[in-house]
Amino acid sequence: MWKKTIKITIFLSLIISLIIAWSIEDWSRTVHGKLPSKTAVILHAVNNNLVPLDPDLEPPGFLASNSGKEGQVTMVRDEESIQLNNEKEIPVRIYSYSDAKEAPVILYFHGGAFLEGYGSIDTHDNIIRSLAARTGAVVVSPGYRVAPEHVFPTAVNDSYRSLEWVYENAERFGGNPEKIAVAGDSAGGNLAAVTALKSRDSNGPDIFAQLLYYPLTTFKDIELNSRSTYDSGYYLLSKQVMLKAREAYTPEEKMWNNPYTSPLEAENLEGLPxxxxxxxxxxxxxxxxxxxxxxxxxxxxxxxxxxxxxxxxGFVSFFEIMKSGEMALNESALFLTKAADESIDLEKEYKLTVQKAPGGLNRVKEEAEAFAIAAFLVGKHTFTTVTK
Incomplete structure (x- = not known):
């Protein structure tokens, strides 16, 4: 009897494994080629509402990556407000270590298409926290005001005021006001680039580096292969959202050519960090x-x-479960450390480096994790279907 039970169990396990493997293969096939398994599984989960699009959710323990220094000393999180020039204020979150002293400061602007409900300091908390952990820097993230209630230049003014606030208050958190970097992703990458421009133009605080994750750099209608190829929304950003953001944040066409909305259109990019x-x-x-x-x-x-x-x-936000996201954060931390130490090679030639999808043992690990996540998704879908 027990032999028959074992055979049935093995047979069912094989069937389930084949279903999961077939599912991953199916999710991986797109009109743009075959996606890596981990990317395909995550995109399938998000696009089919099988999991919430919230990169700050804690991943399963066996999928979580280490965050460097975090855990060895106390990480302190402070919540404060930045007073604006019009007597209003915006929230700001600060991560630092309890032993921080004259540490570099990273001013991080969260992504979210400049729109209410698309991003906040909460949705990007994992990146903010991890940058602090990996660099030992004080990381400050302001909750700048967004559209449709607040159009350009509100977000820019809030961002620049945040830079001034950091310069004025860095020492309270163990930071060095002479060592400030700006960083951000997507819309936040735009604001980081623009803040660097505005600080140069206004003779504001010196900025030692700018870290831009997949930044939006122009609101103008220009022909770009990536815009026309990957704009369906399947890859977590659609043409529809981009147009909605432009209409809400920059409602007047003359705004699209302003260097503080479209740094790619700036006539002068000299003297930047x-x-x-x-x-x-x-x-x-x-x-x-x-x-x-x-x-x-x-x-x-x-x-x-x-x-x-x-x-x-948005892949960096998924660094807990995507090796490429973790690699990007590690590269970022190394860059910021070198920039703070003024050891960046100022004479090196420009070259776009292409990081391939993880290979070797990392690929094996990614495939195994993709299989585990897919098994969860298939099981969840089956359970939901049966219990309807």
Whole structure:
């Protein structure tokens, strides 16, 4: 009897494994080629509402990656407010270590299409926290005001005021006001680039580096291959959302050519801090981010440009379960450390580095994790279907 039970169990396990493997293979096939298994599984889960689009959710323990220094000493989180010039205020979150002293400061602007409900300091808390852990820096993230209630230049003014606030208050958190970097992703990458421009133009606080994750760099209608190829929304950013953001944040066409909305259109990009620009293969914003990297280099700014293959817009937010996201954060931390130490090679030639999808043992690990996640998704879908 027990032998028959074992045979049945093995047979059912094989059937289930084949179903899961077939599902992953099916999810991986797109009109743009075959996706890496992990990317395909995550996109399937998000696009079919099988999991919430909230990268700050805790991953399963066996999928979580280490966050560097975090846990060895006390990580302190402070919640404060930044007083604006019009007597209003915006929230700000600060991560620092309890032993921080004259540490570099990273001013991080969250993504979210400049729109209410698309992003906040809460949805990007994992990136903010991890950058602090990996660099030992004080990381400050302001909740700048967004559209449709607040159109351009509100977000820009809030961002620049945040830079001034950091300069004025850095020492309270163990930071060095003479060592401030700006960083951000997507819309936040735009604001980081614009804040660097505005600080240069206004003789504001010195900025030692700018870290831009898949930034939006122009609101103008220009022909870009990545915009037309990956704009369906399947890769977590759609043309529909981009147009909605433009209409809400920059309702007047004359705003689209302003360097403080579209830094790619700026006539003068000289005198800006060293930049790292990270882009994703399957991202409508890929080409404009890389074009901005080229223009910065042509203006004399040291630029490190890296494209991660096999991943989509927003991939860094999924670093707990995507190896490419973790690699990008590690590269970012190394860049920021070198920039803070003023050891960036100012004379190096511009080159777009392409990081391939993880290979070797990392690929084996990614495939195994993709299978585990897919098994969960298939099981969840089956249970939901049966219990309806």
């Amino acid at each position: 060293p930049a790292m620009i990270i882009t994703a293969q399957y991202d409508p914003l890929r080409d404009e981010g890389e074009l901005y990297a080229e223009k910065l280099h042509e203006a004399g700014t040291p630029v490190t440009a890296v494209r991660y293959n096999g991943v989509m817009h």
